[in-house]
Amino acid sequence: MPSEISGEVRPEASFFKSKGRFHGIPGWIFSTDHKRIGILYLISILLFFFTGVSLGFLMRLELIAPGPTIMKPQTYNALFTLHGVIMIFLFVIPGIPSIFGNFFMPIQIGARDVAFPRINLLSWWIYIVGAALVILSLFTGGGPVDTGWTFYVPYSLRTTVNVPLAVFGVFILGFSSILTGINFVTTIHRLRSPGMNWFRLPLFVWSLYATAWVQILVTPVVGITLLLTLLERLVGVGIFDPAKGGDPILYQHLFWIYSHPAVYIMILPAMGVISEIIPVFARRTIFGYKAIAFSSLAIASVGSLVWGHHMFVSGQSDLASLIFSLLTFLVAVPSAIKVFNWVATLYKGSIEVKPPLLFGLTFIFLFSIGGLTGLFQGALATDVHLHDTYWVVGHFHYIIFGGTGFALFGALHYWFPKMFGKMVQNTIPYLSWGFLFVGFNILYFPMLILGWEGMPRRYYDYLAQFHTLQLTSTIGSWILIAGLILMFGNLFYSLLKGERAGENPWGSATLEWQIPSPPPKENFEKIPVVKKGPYEYERE
Amino acid sequence: MEKNKEEKFSFLDHRTYVLVWLVLIALTGITVSVAGMNLGRWSISIALVIAAIKSGFVLNYFMHLKYEKGIRLFKWMIPGILALLVLLIGLTFFDVAFR
Amino acid sequence: MNGNKDDTSSKIGMWLFILSEIILFGGLFILYAVYRFKNPSAFHLAAEELNRPFGTINTLILITSSLTMALSISCVQKGNRRSSLVFLLATLLLGFVFLANKYFEWAGKIHHEIYPDSPRLLERNKGEILFYGLYYSMTGLHGLHVLVGLGVLLFMGILITKRKIDETNFAPLENSGLYWHLVDIIWIFLFPLFYLIP
Numbered sequence: 100m101p102s103e104i105s106g107e108v109r110p111e112a113s114f115f116k117s118k119g120r121f122h123g124i125p126g127w128i129f130s131t132d133h134k135r136i137g138i139l140y141l142i143s144i145l146l147f148f149f150t151g152v153s154l155g156f157l158m159r160l161e162l163i164a165p166g167p168t169i170m171k172p173q174t175y176n177a178l179f180t181l182h183g184v185i186m187i188f189l190f191v192i193p194g195i196p197s198i199f200g201n202f203f204m205p206i207q208i209g210a211r212d213v214a215f216p217r218i219n220l221l222s223w224w225i226y227i228v229g230a231a232l233v234i235l236s237l238f239t240g241g242g243p244v245d246t247g248w249t250f251y252v253p254y255s256l257r258t259t260v261n262v263p264l265a266v267f268g269v270f271i272l273g274f275s276s277i278l279t280g281i282n283f284v285t286t287i288h289r290l291r292s293p294g295m296n297w298f299r300l301p302l303f304v305w306s307l308y309a310t311a312w313v314q315i316l317v318t319p320v321v322g323i324t325l326l327l328t329l330l331e332r333l334v335g336v337g338i339f340d341p342a343k344g345g346d347p348i349l350y351q352h353l354f355w356i357y358s359h360p361a362v363y364i365m366i367l368p369a370m371g372v373i374s375e376i377i378p379v380f381a382r383r384t385i386f387g388y389k390a391i392a393f394s395s396l397a398i399a400s401v402g403s404l405v406w407g408h409h410m411f412v413s414g415q416s417d418l419a420s421l422i423f424s425l426l427t428f429l430v431a432v433p434s435a436i437k438v439f440n441w442v443a444t445l446y447k448g449s450i451e452v453k454p455p456l457l458f459g460l461t462f463i464f465l466f467s468i469g470g471l472t473g474l475f476q477g478a479l480a481t482d483v484h485l486h487d488t489y490w491v492v493g494h495f496h497y498i499i500f501g502g503t504g505f506a507l508f509g510a511l512h513y514w515f516p517k518m519f520g521k522m523v524q525n526t527i528p529y530l531s532w533g534f535l536f537v538g539f540n541i542l543y544f545p546m547l548i549l550g551w552e553g554m555p556r557r558y559y560d561y562l563a564q565f566h567t568l569q570l571t572s573t574i575g576s577w578i579l580i581a582g583l584i585l586m587f588g589n590l591f592y593s594l595l596k597g598e599r600a601g602e603n604p605w606g607s608a609t610l611e612w613q614i615p616s617p618p619p620k621e622n623f624e625k626i627p628v629v630k631k632g633p634y635e636y637e638r639e
Numbered sequence: 640m641e642k643n644k645e646e647k648f649s650f651l652d653h654r655t656y657v658l659v660w661l662v663l664i665a666l667t668g669i670t671v672s673v674a675g676m677n678l679g680r681w682s683i684s685i686a687l688v689i690a691a692i693k694s695g696f697v698l699n700y701f702m703h704l705k706y707e708k709g710i711r712l713f714k715w716m717i718p719g720i721l722a723l724l725v726l727l728i729g730l731t732f733f734d735v736a737f738r
Numbered sequence: 739m740n741g742n743k744d745d746t747s748s749k750i751g752m753w754l755f756i757l758s759e760i761i762l763f764g765g766l767f768i769l770y771a772v773y774r775f776k777n778p779s780a781f782h783l784a785a786e787e788l789n790r791p792f793g794t795i796n797t798l799i800l801i802t803s804s805l806t807m808a809l810s811i812s813c814v815q816k817g818n819r820r821s822s823l824v825f826l827l828a829t830l831l832l833g834f835v836f837l838a839n840k841y842f843e844w845a846g847k848i849h850h851e852i853y854p855d856s857p858r859l860l861e862r863n864k865g866e867i868l869f870y871g872l873y874y875s876m877t878g879l880h881g882l883h884v885l886v887g888l889g890v891l892l893f894m895g896i897l898i899t900k901r902k903i904d905e906t907n908f909a910p911l912e913n914s915g916l917y918w919h920l921v922d923i924i925w926i927f928l929f930p931l932f933y934l935i936p
Contacts (some may be wrong), residue, residue: 214747281754288712289747316723319758323765327875335855336871338769344864349772352731353765355786404726407734419734653809660805666778667797683774686930694923701808703918711803712750721758724764728771735772 111183113520113617120354129300131216132620136142137202138518139223144198145587147189147230152583153181159542159576162569165561175377175559176245181237183248184265187231188272191503192361195368196314197226197279199510200307202518204283206611206618207301209292209627214285218278232268236261245354249358252339252350256331263332270325273318276364280314283307294629301609301633302391306371309395313360313367317403324350348413355406363402365499366466367395369506373459376513377441378634379607380456381448385634387440396434401430411482420479427477434470440462453605455530458509461536469494472547487557490550495545508535511590516591516604520616527589534582541575609633651700661701666693745909752913756920759883763924766876770931773868780865785935787852788873789843791935796839797925802830804922807891807915817905819898826895829918833888840881844874873932880928883921890914 114134121129127139158178161168170178201219205212213219237243240261246254255262287308291300328350330336337343339350378385385391407415407423441463450456472494475481485491515523545568550556554565561569603612610627611618670689678685698717699705707713740894774781806828813822847870851858854874860865894914903911 215751218751246936277755277758281751281758285747285750285753288750289744315754315758316720316761320727320764320765323762326879327769330854330875336875337854337867338871338875343860344777344868345871346735349731349769350733352734353768353824356727356765403723404730407730410734414738415734416737418737419730422730422733486911651808651812653812656805656808656812663796663804665795667801670930670934671794673785674930674936677936682936686934687927690927690930693926694758697804697919697923697926701804701922702916710746710750713753716753716757722761723761724767727764728768731768731772732775735775 103178105126114620115617117620129220131177131212131220133205133212133216134218134518134618134620135200136219136223137198137200140193140197140201140226143223143227143230144190144193147185149189149399151182151186152580154178154185156576158182159573161559162561164570164600165563165566171418172559173245176557177233177237177243179557180244180247184233184244184269186499187248187361187365188269189226189233191365191499192276193226194365194503195305195372195507195510196283196310196364197222197370198279198507199514200279200283200310200368203514204304204307205286205290205609206614206622207304207524207609208290209295209610209629209635210286210290210624211626212621213282214289215282222275222278222282224422225271225278229268229270229272229275229430232271233265234268236264237267250325250428251354252328252331252347253341255316255328256340263329266325266329270322270329273325276314277318280311280318280516283311284315287311290367292536292626292629294627297597298389298392299629299632300375300392301370301371302385302388302395303368304393305392306367306374309399310364310367313364313399313403317357320353321361324353324357327353348410348415350401351410351413352406355409357404358397359406359409360403362495362499363398365503367398368435368572369462369503370395371508372506372513373441373462374437375441375607375609376455376459376509377444378636379605380453380459381445381450382606382636383444383448383538383634384632384636385440386443386446387436388632388634390436391440394436397433398430401426401433405430408477409483411479412486424477424479428474431470431474454523454525454532455509455513455605457529457532458505459514461532462502462505462509465497465505465539466606469497469501471497472497485550487555488550489546489554489556492551492556493543493546496546501539501543508586512527513605514611515590515593516600517611517616517618519594519597520600521593522600522604523593523597524589527585531582531586531589535576536582536583538575538579542579543575544571545572545575608635651703651706655700659696662696663693672716744934748909748913751914752916756916759920763879766872766879767927768871770876773865773872774931774935777863777865777868780863781869782935783863784866784869784873785932788933789846790933792843793929796836797929799832799836799839800922800925803829803836804919806832807918811908811911811915814898814903814908814911816906819901819904823895823898826891826898830888830891830895832867833884833891833918837881837884837888840877844877860893877932880921880924883924887914887918887921890917 114132119126119130119132127135130136130139157169158175159172161175161178181495201213240263241259244250244260244262244265245258246260246262250262250266255266287300287304327336327338331339335343337345339345339347341347374385374391405423405427406429407419411420411424452460472490476491476494477487511530512523515521549565549568551570552565554561600616602614602616604616605612610629610633613627614622666689670686673685673689674682676682704713704717806825810825810829812824813819813825847853852870853859854871859870873933894903894911897910
């Protein structure tokens with residue numbers, strides 16, 4: 100037994116049934132129970148994911164052939180902007196930390212809840228308000244934003260669409276992120292159960308810890324940047340306006356000082372999920388626990404200093420470009436360390452490719468492709484050709500979707516039994532994985548080629564020579580979406596009709612698997628005293 | 640209400656607070672008079688250093704940071720945030736100063 | 739669920755929030771650093787128009803309010819409810835005077851038609867336009883923080899009056915004090931950067 104729970108486990112009502120001050124829906128949306136809040140995030144985040152997917156579907160439809168297909172250019176600009184804003188700010192950034200971090204981190208450290216349960220609920224409410232404002236901006240003011248999710252000046256200052264409201268919505272969303280970060284750092288420092296020292300923490304918790312620091316420390320920078328953009332539009336302060344002495348490149352600096360580390364907010368928790376899944380399904384302890392733990396911190400810190408690699412062709416100085424390029428190559432190292440260690444964990448393991456592991460392995464494959472394509476962009480000479488082309492679009496979809504997206508799918512399949520007390524029907528995931536994997540690569544690999552051949556990104560129209568690959572990519576999107584429908588359909592079906600799940604269907608060694616499925620409201624009958632590490636499996 | 644076991648708080652007596660206040664007033668006076676002198680490019684550094692010293696007093700005494708011995712985190716937060724700001728400004732200046 | 743109520747945790751939470759606030763202003767300081775570097779004499783010229791004695795008095799006001807804040811907390815810790823309320827009131831008053839001064843300063847500038855996007859300002863040197871853009875943004879954001887701080891402290895005063903804060907439970911007041919001191923520290927940097935450019 101990896102940990103001893105002192106005292107008996109009496110069957111308690113699951114957190115779904117326990118009664119607080121409110122009943123029914125108020126019992127959920129005013130709950131301070133981290134598990135209920137995790138579910139609230141799950142529902143809202145998935146809703147926005149489906150919205151983002153629909154936008155992507157429409158974009159790909161337009162791009163199936165050159166020239167206008169189903170929409171006008173302005174609509175297309177609004178679509179790719181919204182697709183980005185929704186996917187990044189409403190799906191991937193909150194994604195894994197807010198759903199699985201909220202649900203499982205306290206349990207994994209042996210606590211009953213986070214340090215600030217009411218602030219946790221506030222975080223969700225702020226998320227909803229921010230999202231609502233962004234959605235409202237679609238239908239008010241000058242209409243949906245068309246600047247790209249990056250809101251670059253000077254265009255964002257001049258376009259007549261509803262930039263102020265959209266930007267204000269994103270500003271509000273930032274608070275949700277910061278508060279979650281504060282909550283998680285404090286929780287991990289203060290609420291670990293007896294015996295749960297830092298090096299017995301599951302690696303998922305380490306990844307959330309590093310992520311939380313990034314959330315606290317860099318989100319305010321985009322906060323002030325968006326605030327200044329808002330001020331500029333409302334009263335004309337002139338800080339980014341060259342006519343008033345301002346420097347538009349400074350906008351890019353401030354924007355990317357946040358938005359680059361933001362991609363580490365996106366990927367670190369996903370890597371944490373992979374570190375959880377691999378030991379369980381290889382029945383081996385993780386290879387290089389400390390290396391993985393510290394690499395999360397290294398990625399968070401060095402990754403906060405590479406933002407200029409988004410600006411190689413912006414007009415920034417050559418010296419700055421050189422330095423940012425060097426730092427960018429450095430930050431690839433800790434990520435590579437993780438990949439090596441995961442593979443080493445699998446080596447000579449007793450491997451069972453159940454759905455969580457299948458998604459985990461796919462993560463490693465797709466993330467590696469994405470990471471390697473990033474190196475081409477990190478090198479100055481090649482970036483000059485690749486910047487603002489479809490190569491970049493391919494790159495980040497491989498990393499974010501192939502990486503974080505698939506990790507999230509893996510997390511869903513892995514933790515589903517624990518969250519809902521039901522097993523996922525176990526053949527459909529393989530089928531849906533097939534559609535997802537094939538569709539994903541047909542959708543995104545052509546983009547790498549298109550970019551290499553010079554097709555710019557965010558373009559509504561394109562030359563005839565790019566048609567075949569664009570058509571291929573659109574077909575890929577249909578296959579991918581079929582996979583998503585299958586996968587989520589199966590999960591929903593399993594929610595209603597799945598077999599009852601026991602405490603520990605995967606035979607995992609971390610604390611969340613030592614309590615009932617679903618967990619009771621207080622998580623533990625008695626706070627566990629921890630005596631061993633999180634991945635101690637017996638050799639077969 | 641739980642009392643924290645590891646934190647033995649020490650009262651700072653009122654005298655200490657008033658002393659710190661006087662130091663802050665004095666440093667403000669120094670800042671203003673230094674501004675009147677012609678120190679060229681050193682003037683901003685001196686102004687920032689004095690501001691940092693004043694902040695140090697507020698942090699350590701008014702905000703009690705010097706006396707928060709129990710929590711290792713507190714010792715590193717301010718140096719850490721300063722290092723981060725220096726890096727952010729520094730890297731930005733590699734662009735702005737060398738175009 | 740009361741098991742997680744812990745004064746040290748709430749203090750850590752407040753410090754982490756303070757770190758995020760430092761970075762929030764830090765972004766503006768980055769802009770200030772760059773623009774002052776590129777427009778040194780324009781910044782000097784514009785700074786001369788600001789009222790130095792006024793700025794100095796405001797600095798002294800905030801520093802003193804930090805003192806009264808610290809004393810207020812200290813009195814609560816010693817169980818001295820009445821004195822703590824007096825010091826808290828003093829802090830509120832000083833904060834209010836700071837904001838009033840700010841209002842007069844801004845009103846003065848606006849009366850002279852120096853405000854963002856004003857035709858008069860736009861006639862000037864670009865560096866001066868930037869100076870005032872930063873001046874209004876930074877002192878404005880700071881003033882907003884002072885205003886919020888006053889609201890928080892008022893609420894603390896009510897809690898002390900109702901004995902919800904006393905010598906056995908003073909973490910909320912302590913944490914509010916941390917916020918107030920932060921507001922003071924930010925001004926300690928803003929003051930020389932805007933009023934004392936030689």
